[in-house]
Every structure is written in C-alpha cells, then in structure tokens.
Amino acid sequence: MEHSLTRPSEVIRSEALGSDIFRLTIMAPQIADTAQPGQFVMVQAASGQDPLLRRPFSIHQVSGNGTVQILFKVVGRGTRLLAATTKGDFLSVFGPLGKGFTLAKQNKNIAMIGGGMGIAPLLFLGKWILRSGFSGKLIALLGARNSAEINSLQEDFNHLGITTAIATDDGSRGHHGLVTQLMLQHMDPGEEWQVLTCGPYPMMRGVAEICQGMNWPCQVSMETMMACGMGACLGCAISKPNDLHSYQHVCKDGPVFAMSEIVWK
Ligand SMILES: Cc1cc2nc3c(=O)[nH]c(=O)nc-3n(C[C@H](O)[C@H](O)[C@H](O)COP(=O)(O)OP(=O)(O)OC[C@H]3O[C@@H](n4cnc5c(N)ncnc54)[C@H](O)[C@@H]3O)c2cc1C
Ligand code: FES
Numbered sequence: 001m002e003h004s005l006t007r008p009s010e011v012i013r014s015e016a017l018g019s020d021i022f023r024l025t026i027m028a029p030q031i032a033d034t035a036q037p038g039q040f041v042m043v044q045a046a047s048g049q050d051p052l053l054r055r056p057f058s059i060h061q062v063s064g065n066g067t068v069q070i071l072f073k074v075v076g077r078g079t080r081l082l083a084a085t086t087k088g089d090f091l092s093v094f095g096p097l098g099k100g101f102t103l104a105k106q107n108k109n110i111a112m113i114g115g116g117m118g119i120a121p122l123l124f125l126g127k128w129i130l131r132s133g134f135s136g137k138l139i140a141l142l143g144a145r146n147s148a149e150i151n152s153l154q155e156d157f158n159h160l161g162i163t164t165a166i167a168t169d170d171g172s173r174g175h176h177g178l179v180t181q182l183m184l185q186h187m188d189p190g191e192e193w194q195v196l197t198c199g200p201y202p203m204m205r206g207v208a209e210i211c212q213g214m215n216w217p218c219q220v221s222m223e224t225m226m227a228c229g230m231g232a233c234l235g236c237a238i239s240k241p242n243d244l245h246s247y248q249h250v251c252k253d254g255p256v257f258a259m260s261e262i263v264w265k
Contacts, residue, residue: 009093011085012067018148020074021117022083029066031095035059037125038100038198038221038256042229043070044092045078046085054094055079056226056251058121058198068093071120071153097229098255101125101196104217108192109137112162113207115179115199116144119153121221125196126162139186140164143179143203147172180206189214197221208259218259224250239263 013025031041042054055078057070074083085091100121103110110129112122119142129138140157144150146168154173157164165182166174175182180203187193193214197207198221211218224236229251237247241263248254248261 008090009068011087011089011091014083014086016083017071017152020083021071021149022074023060023069023071024082024085025067025069026091026093027066028068028093031059031068031093032062032064032066035062035068035096035124036100037128038121038196038219039096039098040121040229040255041068041070041093041095042097042226043082043094045081046091053078053227054092054229055082056097056229058117058221058255059096059124060120061124061127071117073117094229098251099253101219101221101256103129103132103134104194108194108217109187110134110139111183111187111193111195112138112140113179113183113195113197113199113203114140114142115203116149118197118199118203118221118223119144119150121198122196123153123156123160126157126160130160130162137191138162141167141179141182141186143167143169143182143199144173145169150174178206179203180210183207183210187216192216195219205264208262208264211259219256220259220262221255222250222257222262223255226251 009026009028015023040056040058044054060071061069114122140162165186167179193216195211195218204220227233227235231252236250240246
C-alpha cells in the first residue's frame with residue numbers, strides 16, 4: 001500500500017550539470033508547499049519495483065508552481081537509473097521528511113558551508129533565509145572537486161545575490177584546498193556568526209571544530225545509509241553524546257542536528 005505522503009510524481013525536467021551530476025525537477029505540489037530547507041525526500045529510482053528501496057535526497061529547490069528539485073551525483077545503481085529518467089517519466093517520491101535547518105537569531109551573520117552534493121540543500125536554504133527578512137550578512141562557502149562541478153551552482157547562488165567563495169580540490173576554481181580554510185578568510189572572528197553546513201563527514205567535523213573554537217553555533221546535516229526514511233528500520237541510528245548506548249535516528253531526529261548533538265570521531 002502506498003503511504004499517504006507517497007506521490008507518483010512526473011519528471012518535468014532532467015539536466016546534466018556535469019558528467020556525473022544531475023538535477024531533476026519533479027512535479028510534487030504537496031511536498032513543495034510544506035518543505036523546509038534541510039528536509040529530504042525518498043525517491044524510487046525507477047518506475048518499477050527494482051531497485052526496491054527508495055534513495056534519500058535533500059530538497060534542492062522548490063517553486064511556487066509545485067515543483068521540487070533534487071541535485072545528485074551518480075554513485076551507484078539507483079542514481080544511475082535516476083540520471084536516465086526523462087521528462088514525462090513518473091517516480092514515486094515520499095516526503096518531505098526529517099528536521100531541517102532553523103535560524104538561531106535573525107541578526108547574526110550566517111555562513112552556509114557545503115561540500116560536494118552537500119551543497120544541494122543550501123540553495124533552498126539561502127532563498128528561505130533571504131525571504132525571512134534576514135538583515136545580517138549571508139555568505140556561501142562551497143567546496144567541490146573541480147570547477148566543472150561547481151560552475152553552475154555558484155551562478156545559482158550569485159543570482160540570489162548571495163556572496164560565494166569557492167574551494168576546489170584541484171585548484172581549477174577559487175581557493176586550492178579545503179572549504180574549511182575559507183572560513184577564516186571570509187568570517188571575521190570579531191563578528192557573530194551562525195553556521196549551517198552540509199557535506200562529507202570530515203568536512204563537517206572540521207567546520208564544527210572551528211565553530212567550537214570560535215563559539216559560533218553550528219548546525220550540521222548528517223548523512224547515513226537509509227532504508228525507510230521514516231524511523232521504522234533503525235538503519236540510520238547514530239550514538240547520542242554522553243550516552244553511547246542510546247541512539248538517535250538521522251531520518252527522524254535529523255538530518256539536521258546541532259553540532260553538540262553529534263559524537264564526532
Ligand atoms: C538525508 C540524505 C540526503 C542526501 N542528499 C543527497 C543529495 O542531495 N544529493 C546526492 O547526490 N546524494 C544525497 N544523498 C546520498 C544519496 O542518498 C546516495 O548517494 C544514494 O542513495 C546512492 O544510491 P545508489 O543506488 O546510486 O548507490 P548505491 O549502489 O546504493 O551505493 C553506491 C555507493 O554509495 C554509498 N552510499 C549509498 N547511499 C549512501 C548514503 N546515504 N550515505 C553515504 N554513502 C552512501 C554506498 O556505500 C556505496 O559505496 C543523501 C543521503 C541522505 C541520507
Ligand atoms: S532510515 Fe529507517 S529508521 Fe531511519
């Protein structure tokens with residue numbers, strides 16, 4: 001039986017943003033109407049039953065006309081099938097799921113820090129912050145493997161009027177090195193910042209370390225393997241700090257957590 005949040009949703013557009021990075025625009029008005037930045041959807045990778053399990057993807061953008069976008073990199077079978085979907089295909093999409101980002105204080109500067117496909121939810125987040133009447137400084141520090149991976153995404157942020165700084169692994173665009181190194185170049189320690197981050201675990205651990213040192217509040221969007229996305233399979237359990245024998249679930253309690261809620265390894 002289909003869950004009430006599951007919609008057979010039409011693919012409106014499929015774009016290749018690089019050799020292995022794709023953006024799908026899906027008609028899903030119920031999700032677009034209620035989604036919060038940082039939440040995710042579970043997407044069936046093909047219209048049949050194979051592969052059976054849906055795959056989790058951050059909500060990349062929503063529009064007033066009912067579309068939802070996901071941005072993804074091809075890493076295995078499910079994402080390869082998703083990359084092959086075309087306009088007019090129907091996919092089963094389940095969501096919005098999980099807890100997204102929240103703003104601690106309206107007047108603190110905000111740094112959104114993303115790495116790789118962790119950049120996906122930050123565009124939605126940036127739009128949401130701008131629409132909220134936020135009056136402080138808003139910057140996006142974005143890390144990628146190379147220039148091809150980040151070019152069009154950087155343009156999307158710039159179109160919103162958000163200041164961006166880029167770090168690439170190969171130095172083909174922006175700073176040659178880690179996105180964490182951009183933090184101290186672009187975030188004045190004398191100012192009050194709140195940091196919202198999504199990306200590979202080592203990157204977020206580095207971001208959290210800097211934030212702890214600076215006493216800046218930081219929210220991190222965690223990624224684990226997920227089978228159900230709704231708290232039923234317990235496959236996404238992570239330890240709670242101060243009690244390693246009790247667990248929280250990334251799909252329900254997160255994926256966004258305060259950095260202090262994570263046991264950093
Ligand atoms: C909350 C959440 C949001 C996500 N948002 C995005 C997004 O916006 N864009 C995007 O490209 N990806 C995102 N992911 C990761 C995405 O779900 C996986 O890349 C996808 O499920 C892989 O499916 P596959 O069938 O192609 O790969 P598989 O064949 O299942 O696996 C291929 C490889 O990827 C690894 N892998 C698979 N799933 C995950 C996972 N959840 N976490 C870590 N490693 C994994 C496997 O260990 C394996 O090495 C998100 C994951 C979570 C939990
Ligand atoms: S993915 Fe099943 S409980 Fe979280």
